[in-house]
Amino acid sequence: MAGSGDSVFAHIVLAPEDPILGVTVAYNKDQSPVKLNLGVGAYRTEEGKPLVLNVVRKAEQLLVNDQSRVKEYLPITGLADFNKLSAKLIFGDDSPAIQENRVTTVQSLSGTGSLRVGGEFLGKHYHERTIYIPQPTWGNHPKIFTLAGLSVKSYRYYNPQTKGLDFEGMLEDLGAAPSGAIVLIHACAHNPTGVDPTVEQWEQIRTLMRSKGLLPFFDSAYQGFASGNLDSDAQPIRMFVADGGELLAAQSYAKNMGLYGERVGALSIVCRNADVASKVESQLKLVIRPMYSSPPLHGASIVATILKDRNMYDEWKVELKSMADRIISMRHQLFDALNSRGIPGDWSHIIKQIGMFTFTGLNPEQVAFMTKEFHIYMTSDGRISMAGLSSSTVPHLADAIHAAVTRLS
Ligand SMILES: Cc1ncc(COP(=O)(O)O)c(C=O)c1O
Structure with a gap:
């Protein structure tokens, strides 16, 4: 029996920090003036500051000035305009699946919420409960899908020797998966490796998956961020839509519109026909209603305002490209800085990998050393966020890698 002053929660053990968000917690405690946070996947300017896009500020101003706007609840499925425009953004303006009304978007x-809603829906209504995720993948994937009631298995994806794609291993594992299994695919800018299949490889993956009836679940957290072009980054998804088959796609506006904390994203399910799509949507509502009832209004209104206005849309594309370009230029600067220090090993993967992250190949011991001696913070798998670097911090990082590699190889 609990005595007075005893907590009914006294048995609860302290949970570990999230492996990614915990890096920022440790960084915040560090008092060093040279500390550098390369853990978190959020864009920073050359000055190391978070960025609110100009076009986002403009959209917000328009929304604030519009006195006719109210704060009523959105429907369970969210803002209709936002859903329509999001589907077009990911599947393309002229997508036959949209024209045939066989896409439902909520x-x-x-991105996280979209993956979770999709996972819960599949757990309730799909006949095959196994989902294959790449090895490695974003750390939240296994947790999201396990809690959604799916059984999580992995397929080979990354080859540490080549620091590139293990394409044969991937095909072999997908080929051995039970027919109908769900396959989680990073649409572009794979996190954490920065390694994506080529278009030719995507075509082979598509053919294999369709021949085995595997169900693709695309995670699109970086559309436009990888190449700077929204259409190229969506190409793998559009290849799967073009064959007329079914799929799920989770979209996030965290990175590409810089709306991280607004929590705005969408889940689309492409179905065989309009009748199936409307039934699927009716069941998605039953997943969402007891989870959070209906989604928030503000972020989706910003996105819809931008996507439906030609000028604002064009302005967004320019700002998005400049973020992607800055990240690419950081890759080149880091690569040059490592080469100029004569650090042993081939570092060309830094310029070959794509998107927000570089999977450096540094081991946990080297990472711990760089944190202790150089105040550089990153996840223990050696992943660094290129978006957290700037011209002024590249030399410090290159010195740290130099010391870690020469002293602890
Ligand atoms: C691969 C991947 N999927 C999904 C997400 C979800 O992000 P959010 O929920 O912030 O949109 C992230 C964020 O880092 C990610 O890297």
Whole structure:
């Protein structure tokens, strides 16, 4: 029996920090003036500051000035305009699946919420409960899908020797998966490796998956961020839509519109026909209603305002490209800085990998050393966020890698 002053929660053990968000917690405690946070996947300017896009500020101003706007609840599926425009953004303006009304799109809580709603829906209504995720993958994937009631298995993806794609291993594992299994695919800018298949490889993956009836679940957290072009980054998804087959796609506006904390994203399910799509949507509502009832209004209104206005849309594309370009230029600067220090090994993967992250190949011991001696913070798998670097911090990082590699190889 609990005595007075005893907590009914006294048995609860302290949970570990999230492996990614915990890096920022440790960084915040560090008092060093040279500390550098390369853990978190959020864009920073050359000055190391978070960025609110100009076009986002403009959209917000328009929304604030519009006195006719109210704060009523959105429907369970979210803002209709936002859903329509999000589907077009990911599947393309002229997508036959959209024209044939066989896509259902619901607004969700950023990429994570979209993955979770999709996972819950599959757990309730799909006949095959196994989902294959790449090895390695974003650390939240296994947790999201396990809690959604799916059984999580992995397929080979990354080859540490080549620091590139293990394409044969991937095909072999997908080929051995039970027919109908769900396959989680990073649409572009794979996190954490920065390694994506080529278009030719995507075509082979598509043929294999369709021949085995595997169900693709695309995670699109970086559309436009990888290449700077929204259409190229969506190409793998559009290849799967073009064959007329079914799929799920989770979209996030965290990175590409810089709306991280607004939690704005969408889940789309492409179905065989309009009748199936409307039934699927009716069941998605039953997943969402007891989870969070309906999604938030503000972020989706910003996105819809930008996507439906030609000028604002064009302005967004320019700002998005400049973020992607800055990240690419950081890759080149880091690569040059490592080469100029004569650091042993081939570092060309830094310029070959794509998107927000570089999977450096540094081991946990080297990472711990760089944190202790150089105050550089990153996840223990050696992943660094290129978006957290700037011209002024590249030399410090290159010195740290130099010391870690020469002293602890
Ligand atoms: C691969 C991947 N999927 C999904 C997400 C979800 O992000 P959010 O929920 O912030 O949109 C992230 C964020 O880092 C990610 O890297």
